[in-house]
Amino acid sequence: MKANSRPVSSNQRHLHPKLAEVVRRHVRTTHRGEIAAHNIQAYERLSAELNARPRPLVLDSFCGTGHSTAALAEQHPDHLIVGIDKSARRLAKHPHSLRDNYLLLQADCEDIWSLLVRDGLRLDYHYILYPNPWPKAAHLQRRIHGHPSFPLLLTLGGMLELRSNWQIYVEEFGCAMHLAGHRGRIFRLADTGSDLSLFEQKYRNSGHQLWSYTASMTP
Numbered sequence: 597m598k599a600n601s602r603p604v605s606s607n608q609r610h611l612h613p614k615l616a617e618v619v620r621r622h623v624r625t626t627h628r629g630e631i632a633a634h635n636i637q638a639y640e641r642l643s644a645e646l647n648a649r650p651r652p653l654v655l656d657s658f659c660g661t662g663h664s665t666a667a668l669a670e671q672h673p674d675h676l677i678v679g680i681d682k683s684a685r686r687l688a689k690h691p692h693s694l695r696d697n698y699l700l701l702q703a704d705c706e707d708i709w710s711l712l713v714r715d716g717l718r719l720d721y722h723y724i725l726y727p728n729p730w731p732k733a734a735h736l737q738r739r740i741h742g743h744p745s746f747p748l749l750l751t752l753g754g755m756l757e758l759r760s761n762w763q764i765y766v767e768e769f770g771c772a773m774h775l776a777g778h779r780g781r782i783f784r785l786a787d788t789g790s791d792l793s794l795f796e797q798k799y800r801n802s803g804h805q806l807w808s809y810t811a812s813m814t815p
């Protein structure tokens with residue numbers, strides 16, 4: 597990936613003034629969106645894989661090309677790692693890997709989260725790397741923490757890590773988690789010389805500061 601990405605530019609300079617109101621409204625209600633047929637089909641692949649070999653689950657939501665999914669499969673050899681992205685174009689750029697403990701689903705994360713919750717499945721780890729920032733203030737409800745599906749993510753649990761090159765996004769996410777009853781930690785990601793995803797690599801090579809939020813939602 598080229599290293600000429602511009603930092604996120606937004607008309608928001610602080611946390612969104614409606615953040616608390618929106619998050620509180622969503623955590624009080626149950627997200628009941630209609631589930632698209634292609635997402636049900638994708639989920640059936642996940643179920644079949646788990647039925648064939650039951651293992652604890654790791655999600656790599658919004659995985660893009662799935663480079664991170666393959667790397668996470670190395671880090672968690674006894675888990676099933678599931679990368680989810682809605683873009684067939686991105687997933688088609690996945691590099692060949694010999695590991696057999698991960699799969700990639702072309703699907704909408706919100707629907708897969710909903711089906712996992714419906715079936716009572718829970719996560720050991722949940723990675724959310726560089727989700728689309730939706731930087732315009734008017735788009736708060738498209739951000740993960742402003743979306744009606746946010747409570748599903750809370751129910752799925754596990755060790756959660758969210759990364760972004762937009763500090764405000766990570767701070768809002770941490771604040772939303774706090775409002776929902778989960779305390780976490782925000783820190784700047786050090787350059788360890790090995791980037792977990794292609795967007796991480798692109799942003800780092802473009803000189804951006806990278807931010808991480810982590811929390812344990814394991815009971």
Ligand SMILES: C[S@@+](CC[C@H](N)C(=O)[O-])C[C@H]1O[C@@H](n2cnc3c(N)ncnc32)[C@H](O)[C@@H]1O
Pocket residue numbers: 657658659660661664680681682683686703704705706724725726727728793794795796
């Ligand atoms: C900025 S990219 C980050 C990709 C990858 N995590 C990385 O760090 O390289 C955001 C990704 O989110 C995907 N995406 C956006 N909304 C989605 C949704 N509702 N469900 C699944 N994927 C989605 C896009 O297709 C895109 O690949």
